[in-house]
Amino acid sequence: MFNKLVMIDVFKNLLSKAKKSYDEFNTADGKIGDGDLGITILNGLEEINNNIDKFKDDLSINFMLCSQAFVKKSGSSFGTLVAFAFMNISKDLKGKNTCDHEDIINIINIAMETIQERGKTKLGDKTILDSLSFILNNLKANKNNVNYSELFKSSTKEALDAFKGKKILIGRARMFEEKTKELDDPGMLALSKLSEVFK
Amino acid sequence: MFNKLVMIDVFKNLLSKAKKSYDEFNTADGKIGDGDLGITILNGLEEINNNIDKFKDDLSINFMLCSQAFVKKSGSSFGTLVAFAFMNISKDLKGKNTCDHEDIINIINIAMETIQERGKTKLGDKTILDSLSFILNNLKANKNNVNYSELFKSSTKEALDAFKGKKILIGRARMFEEKTKELDDPGMLALSKLSEVFK
Amino acid sequence: MKKIINNPSDFVEESIQGLVISHPEIYSFANDNQRVIKRTSKAKNKVGIVSGGGSGHLPVFTGYVGKGLLDACAVGSVFASPSVDQIASAIRNGNNGSGVLCVLGNYGGDVMNFEMACEIVKSEGIETRMIIVSDDIASASNEEKLKRRGIAGLIFTFKIAGASSENGASLEEVYNLTLKANNNLRTIGVAVSSCILPEVGKPTFELENDEIEIGMGIHGEPGIKREKLRKADLLVDDLCKIIFEDFELSNSDKVSIMINSLGATPLEELYIVSKKVNEIFSKKNIEIVKSYVGRYATSLEMAGMSISVLKLDDDLKKALFDHSECPFWIN
Amino acid sequence: MKKIINNPSDFVEESIQGLVISHPEIYSFANDNQRVIKRTSKAKNKVGIVSGGGSGHLPVFTGYVGKGLLDACAVGSVFASPSVDQIASAIRNGNNGSGVLCVLGNYGGDVMNFEMACEIVKSEGIETRMIIVSDDIASASNEEKLKRRGIAGLIFTFKIAGASSENGASLEEVYNLTLKANNNLRTIGVAVSSCILPEVGKPTFELENDEIEIGMGIHGEPGIKREKLRKADLLVDDLCKIIFEDFELSNSDKVSIMINSLGATPLEELYIVSKKVNEIFSKKNIEIVKSYVGRYATSLEMAGMSISVLKLDDDLKKALFDHSECPFWIN
């Protein structure tokens, strides 16, 4: 069950993972973009952790804090999309202190809708949207005794594998055409690495 | 005896020496100035050698060509002073095809006057003027069977030695005060190195 | 590259404070947001022109605030979009009661944040339109021109929008003229060495000693190809070929060009480039009505340059030459 | 530092050709000399203002040709004085029948060549005076101010001389006002990395990764001391101290300042410096009437910057703000 304490734990772990993967994320982004994905993720997570003692039982408040952290610290696409997603999740969770499986499905759904709307992305463009859709499908397929840690890890990995050999169709990467076939989308890669911390 | 053929020979040798000493002169000048003394000397001598087939028996014409070469190729103090000196020497040698010992004394005299006038330099400022004055004195002291090569070499070397421990009092170097005591004046150093080619 | 800075985290704040304190007659801080710069003498009854984007590109973006150019600008962190808040404040401050045209470069974060900010101010009664500048040939094919990034050509659109609004045009009219400018605009750039982000402290990318990158973006995003460094004339030939392949220009056309340094590349080199560009255009009988040569859109101390071409008609030409007041644009 | 150039030996010719072809309304070649740039619209009946010096410092020297600034300029090779011929031609071309003021930096080659050129044109009936600009505090003690080099402060003297001549002052009057400007002028600079001469192909000097050189000249001549790189505010504090020790400025004084990049140092850093300078001066109650921040006198792609202070009286202030026309000076 997801609640304030789990959320605090997750974001602490995410931060330490982001520190370790800082160079890897920047480098992956640098191959096809401006090389700031590590900065974006680290800055956002640091700012969340700076505010983690403001976390309340009401998860809505916490997601709003997370959104504000990314708004404040990031000006890159990834950070902006995450900020918008957290904001919409926050709105949806108003008054909620815990999340069950259905709520988690709902959260992923909201994130995906936000990214589609704001990022003007479609499924199949080889972005974080596709990683989320693998998570969503697996969440829907497994309702009992879910090991979320394993599910996130394997879903984001599956997504990476599924898109090997496909072109990235959005963002800065788009212009590299063939070259992007061999490369992982940096955002999808980051989600996969970061998923390793889920409990 | 100094004539057109000797002059051609001297300038050919000076050029090959200047090529070898290019870095040394730049570096010496770089310690206290803008590091272009090697460039100045090499460019000027290259331009002279480019025009060396225009040399005539009339030495006046040749010195004017030398002056024009330095005017054209150099904008640094050393090159400008040399250009002015060559011009005044040219004026003085009008119609002359050969120079004897007294003429050579006269040439050095004219060069020194030019430098004093144009460069607003005094003897003792630790510049090429002082090297020339050592040459002049030795020319005056030795009138018979002079080995000019040796005389130029030893005079310019004496000048360098005499000014060790003294401050440079003119040009860009002046501002370094104490530091210039340990350093040779780059112009004096260049004259000393270049003198090694005189026959 | 050694930087003359204080704490890297204060880099943006201090540099825009310096901008405002150095030119108080032109720039002022918005009252409600220290990342928003507005004109010191606010305009009246004209369409507001607002931009915003990452820092590290001065004079882009905020340097172009001034009469006849931008009314207000939101200042992001180095190479990062300003936040929705900041952009919304810039729009409010740039609004003179006649609607606001937002002119921005085509970057994911910027576009999303501007869209959001426009939605917010709409609910406050401010009408907005958006021009997403997309002049960088290297960043997408001609068929996908709308997906191209915005680089040095941005400045032309600022000038056109600013002049048009100053002349009393309506939001619709300003939008249309600026859209025409963006459609008539092409830029192709080349980077020869990297810059260093103050917070990162090492070069964003590395190029070999004899390598250049055609089409590199102003954040160090990879370009279309890495090639050998070659003589300026050959390079300019190739760059102009890329422009002409993308952009049909004919005999009687009039254009303005901008030869822009990414930072470290000195004016002397830009003029060597400009000479060749002028020769190439003149051979094609395309008239260069005006050349801008200098540092108009930079990437900190990156070395490299870009060539921009704006095809002019009478309206665009008039707007380009109209009076403006800002330390980075000479009429 | 990779250069976008053709043959190094064509560097100067091509860059000034580019300058002229890019801004034909401002600059023209002299008919008699391809190393002399003159105003496209020649002035009438005013004192001519002529400068000259080495290339590699754009906009200095020749970029400042234009109405209200220089009438003509002789262009030397990179970091080298123009020849006597070239200077004499510049004086002839800059002469409008009312005598010519030569304004140049204090460098051995330049001074000697200008003196010689002045003698030559005198025999042709052109009256000249010379102002040898000497603003660089680092290059000589206060007692020997006349021996100081001329660096970024040069531009102030161009502007003052140009404005004064444009207003119809006599040669004597223009000379006196420009001399006052030179006496009221101080500059102190710092280099953080070297440039590369096109013909040499390697850095003129090397600084350690954490080293800066206070007082380095614009040709890479050593400065007064090598120190550790430090925060911008501390550095500016020290540089201002050097200025105030040399130059008594008091409570009610009005000044103009120029924060000049040697080339690679970006505008953002200059504004961080300008912010601090403004704060320091404001604490001393010295009024900064106008700040110029940008690349006014460069050394190719050298990194570093200088701070110049011009103390103003009413005449100087008026001349500073007078109208002028050139791509590198905004009124």
Ligand SMILES: Nc1ncnc2c1ncn2[C@@H]1O[C@H](COP(=O)(O)OP(=O)(O)O)[C@@H](O)[C@H]1O
């Ligand atoms: N419009 C979009 N829709 C979905 N995902 C996107 C979009 N733009 C970027 N991303 C994701 O973010 C990652 C890049 O993030 P980031 O470095 O922040 O972009 P940038 O620096 O170009 O603004 C991409 O790999 C992709 O997964």
Ligand SMILES: Nc1ncnc2c1ncn2[C@@H]1O[C@H](COP(=O)(O)OP(=O)(O)O)[C@@H](O)[C@H]1O
């Ligand atoms: N005014 C002067 N009088 C005599 N010699 C001078 C003068 N100025 C320079 N020199 C000589 O020239 C040398 C430096 O030459 P150069 O590099 O051409 O100077 P710069 O580059 O500073 O113009 C000095 O070492 C000195 O010997």
Ligand SMILES: [Mg+2]
């Ligand atoms: Mg990125």
Ligand SMILES: [Mg+2]
């Ligand atoms: Mg980014």
Ligand SMILES: [Mg+2]
């Ligand atoms: Mg020298």
Ligand SMILES: [Mg+2]
């Ligand atoms: Mg020199």
